[in-house]
């Protein structure tokens with residue numbers, strides 16, 4: 033991966049598409065770059081789930097003219113690179129952490145939004161007829177220590193009682209009967225879904241276009257200034273004047289883009305490898321065969337699932353900077369063998385990385401300033417397939433002055449600014465070193 037948001041001023045529109053497994057399953061249509069000056073009511077920066085979902089909500093409400101620009105193409109960011117787990121939740125705080133910080137009522141309100149995000153996404157996929165290999169299957173959270181297994185059991189009870197979640201806990205023996213993964217002490221199991229994330233974003237973009245949104249590829253926002261009653265956005269071949277500006281560039285936001293978002297999120301890499309298709313013997317040995325998704329309880333989590341053509345997708349934290357991205361491949365391969373020793377020697381067909389947007393307090397935000405008509409949604413901390421889509425809808429609602437529950441900190445407070453922003457990478461290096469020691 034060559035783009036580094038903390039170093040480069042924008043994604044290079046000429047950069048090749050990322051070498052993901054998803055890009056071998058569907059062609060990204062060649063888009064058009066903006067090549068003249070235009071005016072628009074709503075300008076959305078970023079054609080990932082957040083931006084396209086906002087554009088869809090705006091066009092469906094006939095709120096005015098809608099333009100989306102992307103530095104590269106729809107799905108170039110995380111939307112076309114993720115693992116395709118559709119789960120309820122975002123940020124890095126589960127319900128009990130939310131309760132500790134905000135109290136039970138607010139925690140319930142936030143969880144309600146996360147649950148609603150999943151239903152909303154499934155409803156949109158069905159309503160727009162998007163073929164994105166959506167499949168329902170269990171989601172396992174695997175406890176990597178005995179202490180975490182105990183926590184998982186307590187957490188399952190807590191989620192059932194207080195948050196009405198469909199969840200069960202499994203002892204080590206029950207887990208062994210369900211799956212043949214090695215090295216875990218128990219698990220929780222919930223209903224989940226998996227999909228092809230690139231097919232999803234391309235389907236959503238196509239729908240937004242058919243409803244009247246203008247989407248430009250290879251059109252990075254290079255400079256944004258505020259006029260008297262509008263925003264003036266410079267791109268390589270045209271200037272856009274917009275009444276309302278919605279920033280949906282997530283972790284791909286460059287270091288300096290707009291005061292509303294500068295230094296308010298931290299781009300961190302996540303990497304994925306995909307194996308060659310597993311043989312019948314290997315499939316029997318790993319003990320699952322279908323749309324099952326899994327994540328462990330480590331601080332630096334690993335996540336995995338089987339793909340429709342029986343390849344194993346295995347992901348985890350990436351390296352600290354774009355320059356080092358490739359070094360993570362061997363580390364991920366070794367981690368995969370710890371859980372699946374029977375796969376020793378299997379060839380890797382794909383390896384890629386993407387930037388996830390981490391917020392200072394582990395909670396994403398959808399923020400809109402009525403006075404300046406500027407909004408953004410980001411900070412999903414690597415969990416955004418369902419919630420980024422929902423956040424885009426909420427962002428559009430706020431831009432249209434429609435009611436949104438402003439009692440929830442998701443919507444009522446801005447992303448917090450990182451203090452000593454220049455030291456973020458050094459702090460991350462130290463954190464990874466610490467995690468290596470305690471999670472050996």
Ligand SMILES: Cc1cc2nc3c(=O)[nH]c(=O)nc-3n(C[C@H](O)[C@H](O)[C@H](O)COP(=O)(O)OP(=O)(O)OC[C@H]3O[C@@H](n4cnc5c(N)ncnc54)[C@H](O)[C@@H]3O)c2cc1C
Nearest residue numbers: 078080081082103109110111114115117253282386416417
């Ligand atoms: C490896 C990996 C695995 C993941 N797995 C999962 C998962 O299984 N489940 C889950 O829920 N979440 C997962 N995520 C997170 C999820 O993909 C993201 O939260 C989600 O895609 C965010 O969507 P978005 O639209 O906000 O941002 P993005 O999809 O990142 O889109 C941002 C867009 O903004 C554009 N852009 C940036 N700057 C500019 C500019 N100046 N001008 C114009 N355009 C610009 C970029 O080109 C990009 O296309 C994963 C992420 C990664 C990297």
